[in-house]
Amino acid sequence: MKEDEAACVLFDAGHRACGGCAAAMAARLILDAAGKDTIVVSSTGCMEVFSTPYPETAWKVPWIHSLFENNSAVASGVVESLKKQGRKEKVIAIGGDGATFDIGILCLSGAFERGHDFTYICYDNEAYMNTGIQRSGATPYDASTTTSPAGKCSFGNRRPKKDLPAILAAHGAPYVATASIAYPPDLKKKVEKAVNTPGPCYIQVHAPCCTGWGFEGEKTIAIGKLAIETGLWVNYEMEEGKITKVKKVVRKPVEEYLKEQKRFRHLFKPKRNDAEIAKIQAIADRNAEKFGIEIKLKK
Amino acid sequence: MLEITEGSHAVAKAVGQCRPQVIAAYPITPQTHIVETLADMVADCTIDAEYITVESEFSALSACLGASAAGSRVYSATTSQGLALMFEVCFNCAGMRMPVVMSIANRALGAPLSIWNDHQDSISLRDSGWMQLYAEDNQEATDLHYLAYRVSEDHRILLPSFVCFDGFILSHTYEPVDMLTQEQADSYVPVFKPYHRLDAADPISFGLFASPDYYMEFRYAIDQAMNRARTVLPEAGRVFSEMFGRDYSGLVEAYRLDDADCAIVAMGSICGTVKDAIDEMRDAGKKVGLLKIRAFRPFPVKEVQKALSGVSTVAVLDKNISLGSKGAVALEIRDALYGSQIPVHDYIIALGGRDVRRKDIAAVVASAEAGSGDIYYGLREEVLK
Amino acid sequence: MALGMGCTARPGKSRDTRTGSWRVFRPEFIADKCTKCGMCAIICPEGCIGENEEGLPVPDYDYCKGCGLCAEECPSEAIEMKKEEK
Structure with a gap:
């Protein structure tokens, strides 16, 4: 089999991601959708580290990594530099949720306010995975991480996820979407739409992390689907600040999602914590109401 | 123009x-x-x-x-x-x-x-x-x-x-x-x-x-x-x-240094004041010169060695302080002159915009010639009490 | 090899790392059951599943880490994970 016959046309094999890594899937799907005339600006993080140990790079498009928190600012410079030279490459900034929600939000906000023509894609694995699973602003309620561990007087992370898509939509972004690696064609469609929409666009990709969340690598997609089917993750699109499309589901109880992951194990063992599970169910119920995701089955 | x-x-x-x-x-x-x-x-x-x-x-x-x-x-x-x-x-x-x-x-x-x-x-x-x-x-x-x-x-x-x-x-x-x-x-x-x-x-x-x-x-x-x-x-x-016609060929620049006994080393605008002070001191018969550091990085070690080889005392004006150590320029000068017998005196000066006058430069030279130095020059002792 | 100015590199060398050596379980593709839907190739995190002239999936075992996602997600159960013989 020749190399170019494999599916890894623009994101090469040989990278050091964990087996079953959603971020690696995301990188390849993003490039599949965006095409070769794309410049990628990466933050420090898992995807950067597993793809570019010198002198090896998995990126077959032009790619740059500077720091953890500055990919939006670097991308701003790349965009304006290309504009000055009359060049037409698309610019995509990619960061994990730590880079995007937390340390890089100043640069991200600045770049979106200024309106540079680029697409920002956050692969959201809901914690700092590269440094060993610490909580971020994207970590969901009650998830146990190494800095929000469950314990005798803790149920894990005490705060719900920051609503970053809404924050970026409030900047006047023309296109904001959420997606999941569990639905590759949908993800690719959204990337295509974002890179072809002038102005700053944002896509937040749910990227279940087998190592950080505690499930087997073969279950990455199944877990991603459960997140959507329970209403704990909602796939939607916002155009000019209005929600225009939502993935509807026949909802399952959240515990079907929670019980598959070690990060929520403390809600079931040593004994079931109905009160906390109910709080998480309430988050899913609010999502369902807010986005209208529910498909009601006829009885 | x-x-x-x-x-x-x-x-x-x-x-x-x-x-x-x-x-x-x-x-x-x-x-x-x-x-x-x-x-x-x-x-x-x-x-x-x-x-x-x-x-x-x-x-x-x-x-x-x-x-x-x-x-x-x-x-x-x-x-x-x-x-x-x-x-x-x-x-x-x-x-x-x-x-x-x-x-x-x-x-x-x-x-x-x-x-x-x-x-x-x-x-x-x-x-x-x-x-x-x-x-x-x-x-x-x-x-x-x-x-x-x-x-x-x-x-x-x-x-x-x-x-x-x-x-x-x-x-x-x-x-x-x-x-x-x-x-x-x-x-x-x-x-x-x-x-x-x-x-x-x-x-x-x-x-x-x-x-x-x-x-x-x-x-x-x-x-x-x-x-x-x-x-x-x-x-x-x-x-x-x-x-x-304007010459920037030197990483350092000397002013009246050729026959100087005491060399002042400095960077930036203070060099203008130093030159005026040197002219006054020269008029009074003191052999003082200036070595202006134009390039701090890369640091011009050889040029410094050459320029200071004939002096007997060096007074460094440092508009910075590596707290817990010395001024950064003095550290470089001492490194460059390591092995020579030329004493290098450090003066932390003009921090935070404090004004430096010609007479301050003269006082620094007098201090260096007296063998003192490694001080903050011009501290207001009355506010330290 | 001269150093890439400022720690830069051109593509190609990623493939020097044969991640297939990580594999514990090996996906075996059962041609009879395969419907050529392409799901395995789309989702493979290594992007190392190509296809032969008949349109059947062909994994590149030099890079397959044996994660098992393809077997798990194959809609026609045409991929089986077998313990790697080393």
Whole structure:
């Protein structure tokens, strides 16, 4: 089999991601959708580290990594530099949720306010995975991480996820979407739409992390689907600040999602914590109401 | 053509003549007049640049890094807290070999907050891999920008540059400055040719991480480029001198040093005051001279050794303090003179904008000649009680 | 090899790392059951599943880490994970 016959046309094999890594899937799907005339600006993080140990790079498009928190600012410079030279490459900034929600939000906000023509894609694995699973602003309620561990007087992370898509939509972004690696064609469609929409666009990709969340690598997609089917993750699109499309589901109880992951194990063992599970169910119920995701089955 | 102009305006005009394609900067006193002037030039289409009004200095330099990697000539300016906020990106620009040129209108670092001049800001970035040039007056501040672009972008070098000039003392002072014409600037600063760039036609990955197998070699490569700059900077200075008559061929510059017993070593605008003080001391029969450090990075070790070989005492004026140690310039001078018997006396002076007069220089010389030194000069003892 | 200026590199060398050596379980593709839907190739995190002239999936075992996602997600159960014989 020749190399170019494999599916890894623009994101090469040989990278050091964990087996079953959603971020690696995301990188390849993003490039599949965006095409070769794309410049990628990466933050420090898992995807950067597993793809570019010198002198090896998995990126077959032009790619740059500077720091953890500055990919939006670097991308701003790349965009304006290309504009000055009359060049037409698309610019995509990619960061994990730590880079995007937390340390890089100043640069991200600045770049979106200024309106540079680029697409920002956050692969959201809901914690700092590269440094060993610490909580971020994207970590969901009650998830146990190494800095929000469950314990005798803790149920894990005490705060719900920051609503970053809404924050970026409030900047006047023309296109904001959420997606999941569990639905590759949908993800690719959204990337295509974002890179072809002038102005700053944002896509937040749910990227279940087998190592950080505690499930087997073969279950990455199944877990991603459960997140959507329970209403704990909602796939939607916002155009000019209005929600225009939502993935509807026949909802399952959240515990079907929670019980598959070690990060929520403390809600079931040593004994079931109905009160906390109910709080998480309430988050899913609010999502369902807010986005209208529910498909009601006829009885 | 001679113009009476504010330092910041002269610098901005010189930068404009260097034709930066992307400018990213953030306002901070006393640098702001530079980037305001450049914004005017962009607004009036007198220069053809993309101007990114970033939300912080950190993003200013990050945007410059990205723009440079994508193949454009870039510019930023900052000072003090702004430069401190750029710390991480400074190391990155040098490590990624991006030839960014940045003006530093030198200012003290807080706390306590101070908007006035000293050299603590740029000195604190001495290990970052940027070339550091210090200007004595606005003519030099202006000219060093042409020089910085020419040397930074030279493929033998590929290192970013600080062009440092003292905040307020120079940045806000009107002086006559002989500006180059656009044609002269174009003949001296070649069109930017990136060594490589982000380009879909030849997809390169920039900024990989290096394991212990490679990291040291990359750091060594930066240092080797600094070593080459010891030759390339004077070479560019000579060309400037041949074309326009002003001589920047030295990484250091001596004033009445040939027969001096005592050498004062200093950087920046204080050198003007020192020269006047030396003239007075010379009139009074004292053999005193000045060694002005123009390039702090790369540090001109050999030039310093040569220039100071005949003196019996050295007094270093440090507008910075490496707290818990000495002034940064004195440490370099002592290193350069290691093995000689020449005593090097350090004077921490003019921190946070405290004024220095000719008589202060005379007092420093008297102190050095008496064999004292390694002091903060001019402390107000009454507020320390 | 000269150092890439500023720690840069061109593509190609990623493939020097044969991640297939990580594999504990090996996906076996059962041609009879395969409907050529392409799901395995789309989702493979290594992007190392190509296809032969008949349109059947062909994994590149030099890079397959044996994560098992393809077997798990194959809609026609045409991929089986077998313990790697080393």
